[in-house]
Amino acid sequence: MSENDNSPENDDLGLPEKPKKKWRGVLLGLAALVVIAVVAVVVVQGRSTDTAADRTKVRIGVTDASKPYWKTYKELAAAQGIDLETVNFSDYHQANPALSQKQIDVNLFQHLLFLANYNASNEDTLTPIASTYVVPLSLYSQKHPAVAGIPQGGSVAIPNDPTNQARALLVLQQAGLIKLKDGGTVLSTPAEIDTAASKVSVTPVDAAQTVASLPSVDAAIINNNFALDAKLDPTKALFGDDPNSPSAAPYINVFVVRAEDRDNPTYRELVEIYRDERVSGQAQADSKGTSVLVDRPQAELEGILADLAKTVRTPK
Incomplete structure (x- = not known):
């Protein structure tokens, strides 16, 4: 074998050429995809943060x-x-x-x-x-179909918190069941009832208990939400104040x-x-x-x- 046996013509042994440039292109493509994916994640995360901040x-x-x-x-x-x-x-x-x-x-x-x-x-x-x-504050009864049916000396339960208590007394006065000294105010208490001129006595109870008191009294003043929760029909209320009135x-x-x-x-x-x-x-x-x-x-x-x-x- 001569020293020319290592010449370039003997390098061609039927093997494929090394694909250096081809693989470099693939790797660059993959790198680009990774960058795009990272950017997309950052954008989405940034958008989520912005949305939460708003x-x-x-x-x-x-x-x-x-x-x-x-x-x-x-x-x-x-x-x-x-x-x-x-x-x-x-x-x-x-x-x-x-x-x-x-x-x-x-x-x-x-x-x-x-x-x-x-x-x-x-x-x-x-x-x-x-x-x-x-909303109106109304009078309900399980015993009487009308205000006129409530007997002399009857009993009526009313809410005992100061604001609803005073309003309940004014409602009873409008219904003709009690009389308040000097006509009453938004701060009236049972102590201001003119007992001699009133038809009924009142029993203050927790507002949430006015419905439960119905079987034991002639009538009760019941806040609208408690009445509705108890499935009382507001059209069957015996009396209520007028929500459209200036006094409301x-x-x-x-x-x-x-x-x-x-x-x-x-x-x-x-x-x-x-x-x-x-x-x-x-x-x-x-x-x-x-x-x-x-x-x-x-x-x-x-x-x-x-x-x-x-x-x-x-x-x-």
């Missing part, structure tokens, strides 16, 4: 969280970027302290007189931002927030969502048509609250 969580205190309209309300709020959480209170008296202590952000369960009484008693400044409705102003139900949040745009948006027919219509239907929607300006509500608070604080 959402607002609001905790609202209520006393009827099981009602169907709350589900609708939450869905409509969620579509506007507000995650609404209902916090239910079985005791009316806990929802305002929870708001004051920032356990919740807003509440919707009370009328203006209830709020005025709370603020005055606790030196607090919770404030209304919007009105919702007025203290009993306008309101959205309530801490004073520093009175102009919070998210809470104002929640008010507008509540007024959507899909929510307010369901709430109206849930009340069996008894509630009357009210739209009062915030300044007017604050004025009513201030007047009521002054009344509450004024010694008798």
Whole structure:
């Protein structure tokens, strides 16, 4: 074999050429795909973060969280970027302290007189931002089909919390069952009943127990929510006050927030969502048509609250 046996012509042994450039192209392609995938993940994660940042969580205190309209309300709020959480209170008296202590952000369960009484008693400044409705306070009986059937000396149960108690006494006076000294006020108590001029006696009980008291009394004044929960037919009530009357102003139900949040745009948006027919219509239907929607300006509500608070604080 000559020394030329190692010449290039002898390198061609039928083997394929080393594909260096081809593999380099494949590797570059794979690297590009990896970069694209990483970028896509970053973009998606960034978009998710941005979306989460755009959402607002609001905790609202209520006393009827099981009602169907709350589900609708939450869905409509969620579509506007507000995650609404209902916090239910079985005791009316806990929802305002929870708001004051920032356990919740807003509440919707009370009328203006209830709020005025709370603020005055606790030196607090919770404030209304919007009105919702007025519901009647009605008289029910399992023993008598009409007010006239309630006998002389009969007994009537009424709620014992200060605001609803006074309103119940005014309802009984309108029904001709009792007479209050000096005509009564939004702060009247059973001590102001003119017994000699009254047809019945009253027994104050916890508002939640007024329904349970029906078998043992001639009649009972029952808050609308408790009456509906007990499946009482509001059309069968013996008597009720007029939600459309000017005297009903203290009993306008309101959205309530801490004073520093009175102009919070998210809470104002929640008010507008509540007024959507899909929510307010369901709430109206849930009340069996008894509630009357009210739209009062915030300044007017604050004025009513201030007047009521002054009344509450004024010694008798």
